[in-house]
Amino acid sequence: MTPPLTWYHATASAPERDRLIGDRSCDVCVIGGGLAGVSTALHCAERGLDTVLLEAETIGYGASGRNGGQVLQSLSADVSVVERQVGRDGTRMFFDMAREAVEDLKDRAARHAPDADLRFGYLHATLNERQFDGMRGVCEAWQAWGYAGPKMIRGAELREWIGSDRFMGAMVDPESGQIHPLRYLYGLARGAEAAGATLFEHSAVLDVDGTVVRTAGGAVTARTVVYCGNAYLGGLVAKLRAKVMPVASFVAVTEPLAEELAAKLFPQDVAVADCNVALDYFRLTEDRRLLFGSGASYSAITPPGLEGTMRRKIARVFPDLSDVRIDHLWGGLIGITINRIPDIGRTAPNVFHAQGFSGQGVVLTGLAGKIIAEAITGDDSRLKLFEKVRHLPFPGGPLRMPALVAGMAWVKARDWLGI
Ligand SMILES: Cc1cc2nc3c(=O)[nH]c(=O)nc-3n(C[C@H](O)[C@H](O)[C@H](O)COP(=O)(O)OP(=O)(O)OC[C@H]3O[C@@H](n4cnc5c(N)ncnc54)[C@H](O)[C@@H]3O)c2cc1C
Structure with a gap:
């Protein structure tokens, strides 16, 4: 028997779906x-569009079935970066859309995936004064834009939120949280099918000519094509590939922890991420396992000794877990853009794409699907705002990997030194 890809795959079930055989429109x-x-297919089908989705492997094979399950109510980019790109009015719209996206996720989860274990409460944990000051800036910016929820904590108050001495402070964000992303995705897929969409698996797209899409088994002639392959799309569309860097991140899931220990480490049951660039992110699953992610690696190769590395990283945060058993370990590719704003737009009037969610796709992919469906059905006002954002190709052409590896080594060293 093939082992499950991830703990998520081991704890979620979905029907097998057909591969595309023959031609259709x-x-x-x-x-x-x-x-x-899947979000795009759901939104399109709900608007009465005859929708076909082609997945190369199985639904959730890519980042969506491998991620940390952290529900983040913001763009990955700093508000100041967004403001430089789209001005004040645009930033207002972006800020409101990011909040809307969390509300949509709550609604979608309630309707399509009540088993997805959605929980709220989040800590952006800081390791030093530099990070604390940076996070305070984010907190103040969010409050100035009208989100009163976040607050800064440190010292004794922090210990009420997390049982670790590694951190000196944090921003508490009550409207971010955690979810079982694969059960959520499977629920959205069921919803899309109930609304009339047809989802094919094991149907890798090999070639697209205008809006004629070919797989090994057949072809789909569509009025509109939407590319949602993100970091897994490979070289199918050179223009899209240039703007997204696939970055590997790794996740370990431990054996279930004793109830008392779990309550000591996570007294408020929040999800946590630190503020390093190559960050650690972690949370407790519904069966009290620690789900611990860490990255990023700009090399396509799985690091040797990954289990030992993850164990050391876990012990650095929670020394009580230095001997904990790791039951699941996997990696996945995050698609990042240079400015960390998602790349949502068109390469031709009836050819759309959504990619580069930069570590925040659990929430923002839903927004992307909605905005693309709006544009296909005649209202492209919100898509145009995303199209205003300049997404530069990653520099370095074929050499971009070595250049980024070198750049990343410096960033990691800086985080390690705490400067
Ligand atoms: C380890 C890890 C941890 C992460 N943690 C978080 C987190 O905690 N919170 C968060 O918000 N985000 C997180 N992310 C990012 C998040 O998972 C992604 O932003 C999101 O899942 C992207 O969804 P997507 O649909 O764009 O891409 P994917 O989920 O990668 O889906 C792309 C799909 O396209 C398919 N495909 C590619 N090419 C073809 C083709 N030619 N034909 C047919 N199908 C094709 C692939 O097989 C794949 O299934 C994490 C990512 C990783 C890898």
Whole structure:
């Protein structure tokens, strides 16, 4: 028997779906069955569009079935970066859209995936004064834009939130949280099918000519094509590939922890991420396992001794867990853009794409699907705002990996030195 890809795959079930055999036509053909593709298919089908989705492997094979399950109510980019790109009015819209995206996720989870274990409460934990000051800046900016929820804590108050001496402070964000992302995705897929969409698995798109999409088994002639392959799309569309860097991140899931120990480490049951660039992110699953992610690696190779590395990282945060058993270990590719704002737009009037969610795709993919469906059905005002954002190609051409590895080594060293 093939072992499950991840702890998520071991704890969620989905029907097997057909591969595409033969030719067919439709209004919208979505390429990629992650959260972005399935959300797009759901929104399009709900608007009455005849929608076909083609997934190369199985639904949730990519980042959407491998991530940390952290529900983040913001863009990955600093508000100041967004403001430089789209001005004050645009930033207002972006800020409101990011909040809307969390509300949509709550609604979608309640309707399609009540088993997805959605929980709220989040700590952006800081390791030093530099990070604390930076996070305070974020907290104040969010409050100035109208989100009163976040607050800064440190010292004794921090210990009420997390049982670790590694951190000196944190921003508490009550409207971010955690979810079982694969059960959520499977629920969205069921919803899309109930609304009339057809989802094919094991149907890798090999070639696209205008809006004719070909797999090994057949072809789909569509009015509109939407690319949602993100970091897994490879070289299918050179223009899209250039703007997204696949970055590997790794996740370990431990054996279930004793109730008392789990309550000591997570007294408020929040999800946590630190503020390093190559950050650690972690939370407790519903069966009290520690789900601990860490990255990022700009090399495509799985690091040797990964289990030992993850164990050391876990022990650095929670020394009580230095001997804990690791039951699941996997890696996945995050698609990042240079400015960390998602790349959502068009490469032709009826060819759309959504990619580069930069570590915040659990929430923002839903927004992408909604905005693309709006544009396909005649209202592209919100898509145009995303299209205003300049997404530069990653520099270095074929050499971009070595250049980034070198750059990342410096960033990691800086985080390690706490400067
Ligand atoms: C380890 C890890 C941890 C992360 N943690 C978090 C987190 O805690 N919170 C958060 O918000 N985000 C997180 N992310 C990022 C988040 O998972 C992604 O932003 C999100 O899942 C992207 O969804 P997607 O649908 O765009 O891409 P994917 O989920 O990667 O889906 C793309 C799909 O397209 C398919 N595909 C590609 N090419 C073709 C083709 N030619 N034909 C057919 N199908 C094709 C692939 O097989 C794949 O299934 C994490 C990512 C990773 C890898």
